[in-house]
Amino acid sequence: MRATLPPKPGLYVSGNRLLDALPEADRAGLEADLEIVSLEAHKFTHSVGGVMSHVNFPIDAVLSVVATLKNGETVEVGTVGREGFVESDAALDSPLSQRTSFCQVRGTVGRMSIERFEARMASSATFARLMRRNVRALLFSAQQFAACNAKHSILQRSARWLSMTGDRVGSAEFTLSFDFLAIMLGVGRPGVSAAADALQNTGAITYHRGAWKILDKPLLNATACECYEACKLAFAASLRG
Amino acid sequence: MRATLPPKPGLYVSGNRLLDALPEADRAGLEADLEIVSLEAHKFTHSVGGVMSHVNFPIDAVLSVVATLKNGETVEVGTVGREGFVESDAALDSPLSQRTSFCQVRGTVGRMSIERFEARMASSATFARLMRRNVRALLFSAQQFAACNAKHSILQRSARWLSMTGDRVGSAEFTLSFDFLAIMLGVGRPGVSAAADALQNTGAITYHRGAWKILDKPLLNATACECYEACKLAFAASLRG
DNA sequence: AGAGCTGCGTACGAAAACGTACCGTGCTGT
DNA sequence: ACAGCACGGTACGTTTTCGTACGCAGCTCT
Structure with a gap:
């Protein structure tokens, strides 16, 4: 469940492609910052409106970001696997989660505390850039889902x-x-x-x-x-x- | 068409609520950085895949962000007025626009060059934070549109x-x-x-x-x-x- | 072995939306 | 005044999807 990208010898490889795309300098201490956690299907990682304590980088779990409507219906508005992370709000200068996310297909995630995540965002422009570009893709996919739900x-x-x-x-x-x-x-x-x-x-x-x-x-x-x-x-x- | 928020005496007020929410220090030079432009309905501000030259802060125009499908159909995936800006990609470390946006209801926008926008993003944490939190709202609305198109x-x-x-x-x-x-x-x-x-x-x-x-x-x-x-x-x- | 739960097939009437087509109506430019 | 055009009312047959309901099958636990 590791090494989905060709690992450089001697470097820590998380199994999350986003983290693995970081240059060597930004991977220093990554192992210490990540706790590998097994998630069961349908287990929530964050609920809407809550203060986020962690950011999750999927390794072989698949997470869903959902919008919950007032009548209790939920609709998937984003899917995140080893190419991304949740909660994206942390990369947009917010300590609050505006959506609920949960484990769709059981597997493992690399979990980083919000403090460590924010510290990395602040100290490394490369890290911050990669995370924000990932959020950009998440925005793209949410927009695509909007069109998809209307037309397909x-x-x-x-x-x-x-x-x-x-x-x-x-x-x-x-x-x-x-x-x-x-x-x-x-x-x-x-x-x-x-x-x-x-x-x-x-x-x-x-x-x-x-x-x-x-x-x-x-x-x-x-x-x-x-x-x-x-x-x-x-x-x-x-x-x- | 200006002063939609109570203006502080002597301060430049753009009419765009996002810019007007900036603290005094960040509004310095704003007038010089903004070109007020009238947009006719259906006029494009940016097309998908293009290099962005400007960021647009609507004043009383309403802009639409749309996804274009392969068969030529377009679906609105975001609406932006004086509470926001396009193109949001500029706040997510990308010089390329991943969506098309155009003027939906004619009116004026404050236009800022991508260079000045990026300079402000880099030099003011307050400015960058406000822009990113606005992108967060844009992400939220795209997700909401996805659920809305499926259910309503x-x-x-x-x-x-x-x-x-x-x-x-x-x-x-x-x-x-x-x-x-x-x-x-x-x-x-x-x-x-x-x-x-x-x-x-x-x-x-x-x-x-x-x-x-x-x-x-x-x-x-x-x-x-x-x-x-x-x-x-x-x-x-x-x-x- | 039996109870009970979860997963899934299926049916069917109702409602929503589609797509296409045709025609009126009120601007606008000459 | 007239032609041309954009706007949009309307109709209708078709398709998609909904919502609900009922029943069966396979797994699990006792």
Whole structure:
């Protein structure tokens, strides 16, 4: 679960691509600043309005940022894996979280205290720049989700979600219930059911009782709307600084 | 078209609430750094992928940030008036614009060169903090739009848009065609037509050939989904630093 | 083995929204 | 005054999605 980028010999590699993109000087002391934590599915990392105590850099967990509406419905407004971090508010000069985030697919994260994060933001322009460029990608993806939710079908959005998640867990298999996917996409469960059927019939995926397996990633990507590729590119660009 | 916040005597007041929220020290030289420009409706300020030459602080214009899909459709993913600025990428350590923005409702903006903007970001922590907290509100609103587009009806979203725009132009009257509103919301024109009818029948607004007038703002706000209020609060919070 | 929970298939009427098309109406420029 | 055009009312058949409901299957725990 480490070394997803070619590690430089002797350097600490977190497994989080964002941290791994830091130059050598900025990785000094990183190991001491990070606590590796296992997150179970559906475990919250931060709730809306709360004072943030930590920032989380996913390693092989997938986290979701969601907006909660007044009637209690939640809709996913961002997905974060090893290419990013939560809570992004910390990089925007705010100690308060304006959204809820939680673990979507179980795995590990590197957890850094807000104090250490802010200290690094203040002391290293390179670190701060990388974090802010990542927030830029997060903004891009939130905007893309807005357009996507307005224009794309449940099938396209389901395929997008599965493709994105496949990339982030770094594996073709992961676990997620229909109900949860329906909530994330802001649609009804029968809609997800129909989409999953269609995807399974084309041979792109199989699923069984919450266990998904991607059989044909190119086919799945092709079924997904352009938003998959657009967000992928945006995050890739943010890692290049 | 100036002095929307109580001006301190002798201080330059731009009419943009974000700039006006700056402390006295940070307003030094602001007048020299800003060029007041009149924007016609539908005039682009920046296109996606372009190198940004300027940042625009709306005074009484309303700008839209849109995502353009591959089939040419555009969907509004952010609305910016005198409480904010475009292009936000400049505050996230990027010289490239990742979205297109253009003038939605004609009016004036204060335009600052990217060089002067970056110089202020670098030299004043207060300025940088205010800009980044505004980007935080922009992120919040993009996320809210994502949830809104997934969950709320055309009527609610139309009312939200009109309420938001009314606040931003600082007037109960403004101009906008049905076609354009339909594009912004990512829906068909008949949908907007029906929503406008319903809103006019309740007495919240009137419209005639693209000229809208808000008659009963509280009623309009009540018809709008919660996203109106949520975004309003987010931007208000960003102005308080 | 049985109870109970979670995950999922499915059906179906209702509602929302789409897309397209056609036509009126009020500006605007010559 | 007239043509041309932008604006937008309206209609209608089609598609998508919703919401709800019911039932079955597989896992787990006792």
